Amino acid sequence: MNFKNKKIVPYLLVLPYIIYFLMFVAYPVIFSVILTFNKWNIISPMQYAGLTNYIHLIHDEFFLKSLGNTLIFLAIHIPLQIIIALFLAEMLNQKIKFRGFFRAAFFLPVIVSGVVVTILWQQLYGFDTGLLNRVLTAVGIGRIGWLIDPSWAMPSIAIMATWKNVGLYIILFMVGLQTVPQNYYEAADLEGATHWQKFRSITLPMINPTIFMVVVLSTIGGFSLFIEPYIMTGGGPLNSTLSAVLYIYKQGFFYYHMGYSATLGLFFALLILGVVMIQKKFIEKEK
Amino acid sequence: MIKKLLKIFIIIPFVLAQLSCSSKSERNPDHLIYWSSNNTQEIDFARVMVAEWNKENPQRQISFQPVPEGQSSEEIILAAVVGKTTPDIYSNMWQGDVEDYARAGVLVALDTLKGFKSFIYSRCDSSVVKEVTSPDGHIYQVPWKINPIMLMYNKRIIEQLGLSGPPETYSQFDSASEKFKDENIDSHGYVEKWFGYSEVLVTWWQRFFDFYPLYLAASGGAPLVKDNKAAFDNKYAVEVFSFLRNLYAHNYFAKERLSVRQDVFLAGVIATRFTGPWEISHADKFKPKGFKYGFTHMPVPDNHQGPVYTYCDPKNIVIFKTCPNAQLAWDFIRFMIDKKNDLMFLKMTNQIPRRKNLETDSVFAGYFKDNPKMVEFAKQAKYVKGTDPYPNLTEVFDIISQEYEACVIYGKKTPQEAIDDAAKQVNLLYLK
Numbered sequence: 001m002n003f004k005n006k007k008i009v010p011y012l013l014v015l016p017y018i019i020y021f022l023m024f025v026a027y028p029v030i031f032s033v034i035l036t037f038n039k040w041n042i043i044s045p046m047q048y049a050g051l052t053n054y055i056h057l058i059h060d061e062f063f064l065k066s067l068g069n070t071l072i073f074l075a076i077h078i079p080l081q082i083i084i085a086l087f088l089a090e091m092l093n094q095k096i097k098f099r100g101f102f103r104a105a106f107f108l109p110v111i112v113s114g115v116v117v118t119i120l121w122q123q124l125y126g127f128d129t130g131l132l133n134r135v136l137t138a139v140g141i142g143r144i145g146w147l148i149d150p151s152w153a154m155p156s157i158a159i160m161a162t163w164k165n166v167g168l169y170i171i172l173f174m175v176g177l178q179t180v181p182q183n184y185y186e187a188a189d190l191e192g193a194t195h196w197q198k199f200r201s202i203t204l205p206m207i208n209p210t211i212f213m214v215v216v217l218s219t220i221g222g223f224s225l226f227i228e229p230y231i232m233t234g235g236g237p238l239n240s241t242l243s244a245v246l247y248i249y250k251q252g253f254f255y256y257h258m259g260y261s262a263t264l265g266l267f268f269a270l271l272i273l274g275v276v277m278i279q280k281k282f283i284e285k286e287k
Numbered sequence: 288m289i290k291k292l293l294k295i296f297i298i299i300p301f302v303l304a305q306l307s308c309s310s311k312s313e314r315n316p317d318h319l320i321y322w323s324s325n326n327t328q329e330i331d332f333a334r335v336m337v338a339e340w341n342k343e344n345p346q347r348q349i350s351f352q353p354v355p356e357g358q359s360s361e362e363i364i365l366a367a368v369v370g371k372t373t374p375d376i377y378s379n380m381w382q383g384d385v386e387d388y389a390r391a392g393v394l395v396a397l398d399t400l401k402g403f404k405s406f407i408y409s410r411c412d413s414s415v416v417k418e419v420t421s422p423d424g425h426i427y428q429v430p431w432k433i434n435p436i437m438l439m440y441n442k443r444i445i446e447q448l449g450l451s452g453p454p455e456t457y458s459q460f461d462s463a464s465e466k467f468k469d470e471n472i473d474s475h476g477y478v479e480k481w482f483g484y485s486e487v488l489v490t491w492w493q494r495f496f497d498f499y500p501l502y503l504a505a506s507g508g509a510p511l512v513k514d515n516k517a518a519f520d521n522k523y524a525v526e527v528f529s530f531l532r533n534l535y536a537h538n539y540f541a542k543e544r545l546s547v548r549q550d551v552f553l554a555g556v557i558a559t560r561f562t563g564p565w566e567i568s569h570a571d572k573f574k575p576k577g578f579k580y581g582f583t584h585m586p587v588p589d590n591h592q593g594p595v596y597t598y599c600d601p602k603n604i605v606i607f608k609t610c611p612n613a614q615l616a617w618d619f620i621r622f623m624i625d626k627k628n629d630l631m632f633l634k635m636t637n638q639i640p641r642r643k644n645l646e647t648d649s650v651f652a653g654y655f656k657d658n659p660k661m662v663e664f665a666k667q668a669k670y671v672k673g674t675d676p677y678p679n680l681t682e683v684f685d686i687i688s689q690e691y692e693a694c695v696i697y698g699k700k701t702p703q704e705a706i707d708d709a710a711k712q713v714n715l716l717y718l719k
Contacts (some may be wrong), residue, residue, distance in 0.1 A: 043368050043391040127543045128478050137475050148487075148542045150697070234488035236692055238699065253362075254491070255682055 009243070035262035042256050053263035063264060065239055067147040067166050067271075069154055070175040072180035073243065074222040076158035081218055082211065085166050089173030098274030103174075107167035114164065114227040122147070122232050147233055157228045158213055165221065169214050176205065223272050244268050304424040316612040318348045319619065322679035324360065324379035324602070328636040333378070335631070336623045347615050368393050368495055368607075375610035380428060382419065382601040383674035384679070389427040390678055395606040397423035400617040410624070412643045419603070421676050428487035428621055430641040432632070433599035435498040436500040438586065442579035444558040453559075453583045457530045460586045464539035467558055482539045483559040484551060485531075489692050496561045498691055499684075500598040503672050504585040508596035511687075512677045515717040519687075520710035525586050528702035531695040542696060553578065561585065561598060564637055564664045580661060582663040599671035601641060619621060637661065639668050670693035681718055686712045 036053055040046040056064060092103055109117060124132050125146035133143045146156040182201060188198045204211075225243040229235055235242035235250070248268065252261030321325040324466050328354050337351040352374075357363040367373045380388075388394050395428065397403045407416055410431055419428050436607035440453040448467060448498070454460040464482035471480035485497040503509070506523035534540040545551045552560045555572050560566075570580060584595040604624070606616045613684070626648075629640035633654055639661075645651055655662050674680055687709050694705035 017449075041387070042365060043388060043393060124545065129543065129545070137477075143476075145542075147544075234490055236489050237488070238693060238697055239689075254685065256365075276606065 030264040031268060034209070035259050036266055038259045040258040042258060046259075049259060053260045056260060056266060057263055062239065062242070064243045066244045068121075069240065069242055070223060070225060070244045072154050073119060073158050073161075073218060073225055076155050077161055077222050078086055078218045079217060080158065080162045081166055081169055082214055084162060085169035085214065086173050087164070089177055090203075092170065093174055093177045103170075106170050109164045110167040112164075116226050116230045117160070117164050117229060121156075125156055125232075148237055151240045153233055153237055153240045157225075157232065160215045161222075161225070161228060164170075165218075169218070172217075173182075173207065174213055175206035180206040212279065212282065216276060219275060219279065220272060223268070295543045301703045303672060313613045317615065318350065319344060319610060319612060320380075321349050321376040321378070321619070322354045322374040323351065326636075329353075329379075332632055332635045335635075336628060340415055340622055347618075349608045349619050351375075373607040373609050375612075376604065376606055376616050378431060378604045378623075379602050380605045381674075382430075382603055385419075385428045385603065385605065386421060386676050386680075388605070389421050389423075389425070389679045393598060394427040394607055395608055395610065395613045395616075396427060397429065397606065397617065398426045402621065403617060406621055408711065410642045413640060415643075416477060416539075418673055419676065426607050427607075428603035430673075431602060431604050431624060432636075432638045432639055433601050433641045433668060433671055433673075434565060434595050435664050435671050436496060436561055436563050437582045437584060437663065437667060438559055439552065439562050439580060439582050440559045440565055441555065442581055443553070444555070453581065454586060455583060456589045456591070457526075457586055458589050460530075461533060461539075463558075464534060465537070468537065468625075469540055476698045478538050478541070480555065481541045481557050483534065483561075483607045484541050484545055484557045485561060487542055487544060487696055489685075491681055491688050493564055494684050494688050494691060495598055495600060497531060498527060498687060498695075500561060500585050501530070503596040504587050504600055504615055505591065507593055508670070510675045512675045512680070512683060512717075513712065515677065517683075517710035517713035518675075519713075520706055523588075524706045528691070528694050528705055529678065530586070531691075532702060535696050536698055552580075556665075564639065565660060567658075567660050568637055573706040582660065584667065594670040596670045597667060598674055599639075599641075599668070599673055601673035630654060633661075639664055642670070682716055683713050686716070 017129070030278060035046075037051070038046045039049045039052070049139055071131065087104060090122060092106070094097060096102070122195050127133060127143060127148050137143060145152055149151050184202045184206075185198055188202060192203070224245055226245040226249065229241040229243050229246050230249075233241045235246050244264075245268070248261055248264045251257045321333070321337065335554075337349050340346050345549045349646045353375070354360045355363050357366075359665050361381060361384060364373070364377065364380070364384075368391070370619050370647045373393070385394070389396075407426070407429070415430050416426070419430050419642070420426050438453060444467065445453055448463055450459075450463060460482075468478060469481065472478050486666055497509070501535075502511070502519065502524055505526055506521065509523060510518045510519070512518055514521075531540075535542060541557075545556065549556075550573060551557045552566075553570060570578075574580070585597050587595055604614050604620050606620075610616050624632075624640065626642075627650075628641060630650055632638070632640055634653065635657070639645065644670055646655070646662070651665075655665060677683075689702070690705040690709040694700040700708070
């Protein structure tokens with residue numbers, strides 16, 4: 001092998017990824033952007049539509065509704081997830097009995113199929129037949145229309161998503177907690193600080209980067225909310241669980257409005273990018 | 288080594304591209320490809336048909352395969368159309384999709400083929416031929432098989448309610464539902480059994496099992512879309528919404544999804560179900576001991592006159608324009624759906640061939656004697672409708688579904704408001 005050939009080796013090694021990238025990332029992205037200026041129902045030839053899709057997007061009340069629903073989901077899911085994950089991480093960071101078992105048990109839902117979890121919770125949430133309502137009635141609280149009441153449906157999905165994902169964030173918080181130097185707590189103990197004071201003044205500031213990472217991950221994950229409403233509610237009742245991704249999917253694969261679906265997708269991707277950039281700024285500021 | 292790798296990277300895609308191109312241009316016009324539905328009984332039927340045809344026509348061969356597996360056969364066909372990999376003949380095309388494909392220019396106009404018109408008029412009533420004729424005057428589909436939607440009921444429950452037969456009108460249905468609910472509600476107000484159940488999801492095709500057959504029943508088979516406008520803004524649609532709304536408002540029908548549990552009908556959790564003949568083999572296989580069921584027509588308004596229509600979920604046969612020999616394709620289809628083979632189809636699949644006089648034709652008499660439950664469906668087959676020959680039906684049904692949810696399930700709109708709003712949106716859809 002001569003020197004000339006050696007120079008080519010790195011390029012050859014990255015070639016498979018470049019081919020993959022061009023075929024499955026770059027080409028679809030470029031094609032999607034082109035689609036946004038066209039009308040296309042897949043079976044007929046594409047028709048140039050100028051800015052029609054963008055104008056439609058501005059006036060599309062269903063898309064606005066789906067964005068609002070997604071924000072409602074995020075507003076419930078993210079704080080709930082952080083509070084529960086942090087609390088459980090703090091508990092599981094103590095020297096308690098069966099700690100290994102609990103750590104595994106809390107992580108278990110993360111590796112269970114989203115579809116399976118959704119079907120399971122659908123049973124629990126049943127209005128007349130679900131276990132949760134039976135328990136609520138037994139303790140004297142009335143029934144809740146978990147999935148059939150428009151004001152409860154999205155919070156119900158947020159609770160389920162939190163249950164499913166919290167294990168992952170417990171792990172992240174535990175990693176963060178284990179990086180806090182023990183001597184800080186020892187010094188606080190000498191000063192007579194309470195557990196809450198230690199948590200508020202030492203733990204929270206020290207794990208701030210982890211909290212922000214969890215917020216970013218939850219935000220991106222929450223924006224892509226799809227499986228849960230798709231299987232559980234189909235976006236109902238009364239479009240109260242119609243998430244943005246579900247709406248984009250419906251436009252594309254129910255009605256074959258490919259141009260409009262691509263426009264929604266592009267707008268939504270830019271929106272997520274903007275939110276993450278803002279969050280990144282916050283993280284950098286905190287650092 | 289590196290040079291070899293480079294050659295492989297360059298040569299393999301080139302060779303593959305060449306192969307894929309050459310295979311298309313070298314189609315033998317006397318060797319066609321046929322895709323059937325991918326349910327077991329239809330695969331068996333198609334296999335028998337193709338074997339018989341190939342035996343009798345050694346110079347004009349048909350290759351058969353079921354439509355490839357996917358989320359739905361509709362998606363697979365769409366992907367095949369886009370990729371220009373459609374079969375020559377496809378026998379599981381939903382009637383509502385045909386107009387979209389016809390307008391896209393991917394289907395053969397069958398009425399241009401020799402022998403088509405005389406055959407179709409000898410097989411089907413003129414109303415059926417009219418139903419499958421596109422607004423451009425051509426016929427792009429062969430009406431093949433139907434599964435009429437009817438009311439399936441639990442005979443024991445009907446007897447226990449003291450009724451002489453299944454409810455046939457809205458008021459009979461309401462009073463039976465009320466009686467049944469009174470007997471199946473606990474002290475906390477939990478309903479344990481419902482008189483009926485229909486999927487509450489807004490998914491467009493769910494309306495094939497509630498609103499649409501009820502609308503056809505009430506209206507005597509009126510269209511949903513006509514002259515590129517909504518045709519359902521009438522008293523029948525309002526009556527259907529009112530009827531269904533009342534069922535949900537009184538909790539006679541469950542608002543929650545029951546379908547992921549056991550078969551709620553066979554378990555006695557629901558007393559009735561709007562469904563098709565495919566339930567018979569399932570029910571006979573899984574029903575508990577002593578369980579008896581029957582079928583009757585869809586409920587109608589109390590003052591209804593005349594025959595009771597329903598939706599028949601028609602699946603038809605089409606020839607794609609990628610076919611190199613449309614006449615051969617039609618000859619094979621004609622062979623596959625002749626009277627003798629329709630009988631075989633009926634026996635093998637328990638699905639109704641869409642042909643006239645099915646119930647009275649002596650060729651089919653033996654089958655109906657052996658399968659008395661199918662007689663109701665054969666009688667109903669005279670009064671069925673598929674879909675209107677207009678594009679965008681998916682969106683039409685979706686619009687109706689949205690209004691159905693708002694009015695029927697959640698009572699947020701009156702039936703009149705919901706139907707008016709749906710009609711306005713459908714009119715806008717066809718204006719675009």
